Amino acid sequence: MSATLAGVATAAIFAIGAVRTPRPALYVAAVAVVLLVWDLPRPGSGATEIHMLDVGQGDAVALRTQRGRWIIVDVGRGWTGGDAAQTTVLPHLRRYGGRVAALILSHPHMDHIGGATTLLEATRPAALYDAGFVAPGGGYRRALETAQRLGIPWRRPTPGDSLVVDEVVLTFLAPDSAWTSTLHDANDASVVVMARIGARRMLFTGDAELAEETWLLANTPHALRADVLKVGHHGSRTSTSPAFLAAVQPAAALISVGAGNDYRHPSPGTLDALSTAGAHILRTDHVGPIVVRTDGRSLSIHADGRTWHAPP
């Protein structure tokens, strides 16, 4: 029996034992107790975990708080008749259990939002966050319409906004709406968000390219340092400029990328730059799913049966 089922069974026994000859109003009270317990997050692992899932060419990252709540950043690709939420993200979440507190979509390209509608319908997150930058194609529109139909609040974060879920503090660094109004390509309208757990930080950049990195360096230069960098745009040569790397100073760099992809991501130049900067590189096409684990002080990364420990 899973911990969740055990919790419900205990609650139901408690409720039934406390109400021996229930009248209708007490039936309602008993049901309320069960639902309340059902809604409580399962105890987590004692550490915060950030799971970069292997969704091929695309991004899908699931942060799991110590209390077992999830924050999802991007949901992988979609294709005719399926998507990465069905094949990868939802099975992963179900293996662990726990509610989805927030879905963050970095930008409206299908390798990031392809599974959004499926995930929204299956998990009903407490809120949906994205930059509100409209891209051609129906995927983004379908995701917003699904959220609206399900009553899931939609938020358009602005730089400086924070979202706190248990011990995880997310600070949105970009994009600024005045900045996105000048853009044609959604990549540079990517939601850039810093996740802070105690003294450790991980930076999520979506598919931000040189222009958005330059905006970040001009507007939030002192907020970019991170232990772990989710490398922008799958390691493309259009991202991860030397100036940006100098500001982030990542000890580890995670690249979500499909084996043999048509874009030839990641670029050898970006890999060289990350190595030169001293970053430990992990890529999903080589090691599969990657798990970052931290208690707010120490930080380790687990993939392909190996563990890497970040410097203090």
Ligand SMILES: [Zn+2]
């Ligand atoms: Zn992408």
